[in-house]
Amino acid sequence: MFSTTAMTDKKNVWDGGAEPYGASYGKLMMWFFLLSDAFSFSALLLAYAALRFSAPSWPVPDDVFAAIPFVHGNHFPLVFVGIMTFILIASSVTMVLAVEAGHRGAKSEVVKWMFWTIIGGIAFLSCQAWEWTHLHHDGAWWGSNPFLNADGTPGMVNFTNLFFTITGFHGFHVFSGLILNIIVLFMTMAGVFDRRGTYETIEKVGLYWHFVDLVWVFVFTFFYLI
Amino acid sequence: MSHETASFQKKDIMRVFWVLTAITAVEFIIALAIPTSFMSKDIKNFLYIALTILKAFYIVAYFMHLKFEKINLIYSILLPLVFIIGVIAALMNESNYWSIVR
Numbered sequence: 619m620f621s622t623t624a625m626t627d628k629k630n631v632w633d634g635g636a637e638p639y640g641a642s643y644g645k646l647m648m649w650f651f652l653l654s655d656a657f658s659f660s661a662l663l664l665a666y667a668a669l670r671f672s673a674p675s676w677p678v679p680d681d682v683f684a685a686i687p688f689v690h691g692n693h694f695p696l697v698f699v700g701i702m703t704f705i706l707i708a709s710s711v712t713m714v715l716a717v718e719a720g721h722r723g724a725k726s727e728v729v730k731w732m733f734w735t736i737i738g739g740i741a742f743l744s745c746q747a748w749e750w751t752h753l754h755h756d757g758a759w760w761g762s763n764p765f766l767n768a769d770g771t772p773g774m775v776n777f778t779n780l781f782f783t784i785t786g787f788h789g790f791h792v793f794s795g796l797i798l799n800i801i802v803l804f805m806t807m808a809g810v811f812d813r814r815g816t817y818e819t820i821e822k823v824g825l826y827w828h829f830v831d832l833v834w835v836f837v838f839t840f841f842y843l844i
Numbered sequence: 845m846s847h848e849t850a851s852f853q854k855k856d857i858m859r860v861f862w863v864l865t866a867i868t869a870v871e872f873i874i875a876l877a878i879p880t881s882f883m884s885k886d887i888k889n890f891l892y893i894a895l896t897i898l899k900a901f902y903i904v905a906y907f908m909h910l911k912f913e914k915i916n917l918i919y920s921i922l923l924p925l926v927f928i929i930g931v932i933a934a935l936m937n938e939s940n941y942w943s944i945v946r
Contacts, residue, residue: 639917649917653924660928667935672942696875703868711861714907718854821909828907832900839896843875844889 648822652829655791659833662787663840666780675767677777679842682765687748699842702745703834709738710831717824720817725806728820732803735827739796746789750782758782781841788833795830798823860906867899897929 631638639646670676680695687698716731757764760782763773802823811817874888904925905911910918 639920640914641917646917649921653921656925656928660932664932664935667932668939668942670939671936672939674943696872700868700872704865707861707864707868710903710907711857714857715854717909718857825908828903831907832903835896835899835903839871839892843871843892 642818644822645818645825648825652825655829656833659784659787659836662780662784663836666784666840669776669780673774673776675769675771675774677763677765677773678768679844682753682777683749683842685752687752696842698745698749699838702742702749703838705738705742705745706831706834709735709742710828712738713824713827717817717821720811720820723812723817725809725812728806728811728817729803732799732806732820736796736799736803739792739799739827743789743792743796746785746792750785753778753781784837784841788830788837791830791833795823795827798826856906860902864899864902867895867902871895893933900925 630636637643641649683699684693684695685698686694712731712734716728716735719727719731758778758781760779761775763775763778765773765777767773802819805811805819806817811819871892874883874891878888880888904921910921
């Protein structure tokens with residue numbers, strides 16, 4: 619049973635000048651962009667799943683990813699990537715705190731939390747850079763896999779191809795998110811959002827940053843755990 | 845612009861952080877402290893994926909605030925993601941057969 623008011627409401631919301639889903643244009647578009655980006659990452663992870671489980675053998679992640687910077691000796695599986703995961707989740711938390719401070723219009727708090735989020739991003743990228751450099755020194759790169767498969771045969775080259783492609787694509791997202799965060803930090807310090815009357819840009823940039831964290835959670839699971 | 849977020853305070857944020865850390869810790873315990881003789885690799889993999897999806901839902905619902913948005917927006921985002929997870933699981937399964945076919 620449709621009441622006339624319900625019909626009129628529906629027409630109004632989608633006719634422009636209103637906010638469908640109760641979200642502003644910028645926020646809605648950011649959500650849909652993130653959905654499309656999720657499709658891109660999913661395509662890469664699907665390729666990884668398909669190639670890995672149809673291969674006769676595959677390197678053992680625990681044997682490949684077993685080093686920590688500044689520590690000699692070579693068998694600490696999962697420790698370094700655990701640190702990286704913690705850093706990224708922590709930077710997501712500081713991002714949420716920045717958004718929450720933005721809701722209250724507390725400019726100095728927003729600045730503080732955005733600063734820590736940026737530090738977290740830089741720390742994560744540094745860790746990823748170390749991981750890449752370390753693996754490359756061992757001879758790994760696109761087209762080159764020095765590690766052995768589980769069955770002792772020379773390592774499948776798709777392993778390193780996929781690792782560098784997917785972590786590289788993700789790292790590129792972290793980097794661009796970092797740039798966005800820095801820009802938005804300066805905008806906050808300059809009082810742009812105070813003048814606008816809303817800190818919603820922090821929220822939008824926050825959505826992107828959380829997406830980056832989310833993708834990492836999946837990459838971590840598929841590359842390092844499974 | 846303070847809407848329903850009035851209920852989402854700092855302590856709720858920290859609570860979600862500790863939940864995520866705990867789930868990650870469980871994943872590490874499964875990976876490092878439980879021998880394969882006790883729990884097969886297939887069961888471990890299933891648990892990793894289940895726990896990762898759980899983490900994903902916490903991040904999307906609370907950090908990205910989706911839980912507090914309008915239900916139709918929630919559906920718009922969640923349904924495609926559910927399908928993606930399904931396809932990943934299906935392809936992981938299917939590709940086992942490919943190695944036989946090759």
